[in-house]
Amino acid sequence: MIVRIMGEGQVRLDDSHLPGLNELDDELLAEMENGDEAGFRRTLAALLDAVRSLGTPLPDDSLEPSELILPAPEATLDEVRAMLGEDGLFPADMPAGPR
Template identity: 40%
Template sequence: MIVRLMGEGQYRVGDDVVERLHELDDEAARAVDAGHEESLRRVLDTMASSVRDSGERLQDEDLSASDLIIPPDDLSLEEAKELFSGEVWNVSKSSQTRDSSCGSMGAWKTRGPLSGRSMRSPLRSASAPARSSRKRAEPPPR
């Protein structure tokens, strides 16, 4: 699986790392729910460290699609609340589904059955739904 660390790059990781990321994903969601910004940052740092330590860094020229995206560890609590609610994420227009097998909160992936759970996860894919509350600019008239 390919994981993108926002602002850093992509890594190929094994299933054991993905499993650990889902455990940490649940911790991050609990930190946001509890309003603990320092705990959130610690968990995001641990997620990124797990990927760096166990993953294979992909070359910047490698254009492989990311399966999961981990936000930066300096994400504020307010930014996390917006991100986890899906209000500001706008990465791709391609197929957008949620994988119900990704932790108790569910991570966004490029394929998989749509889960009925509410989206509360920092783990996102490069095809996460565009849910920006901002109006998109219309193309100029022809």
């Protein structure tokens, strides 16, 4: 799957990493619902770091369509809320298994 981090670029991420990323996504969602700004910052950074480390960066001139768009590291709670679906940043119905 191709994932874009706003303001940074795209990475190719194997779907096998989705379960671990979904755990971070669930934690982020809970912190947002509780208004836990410090927890939100910490978990957003951990989620983006995980995507960066698990994914393979695509060249800057690549024009691949992104299947998932994640917020920039400096995004506010309100900006991330606007990006959320019912299941968080990672939809629950995303296919599992390598692509």
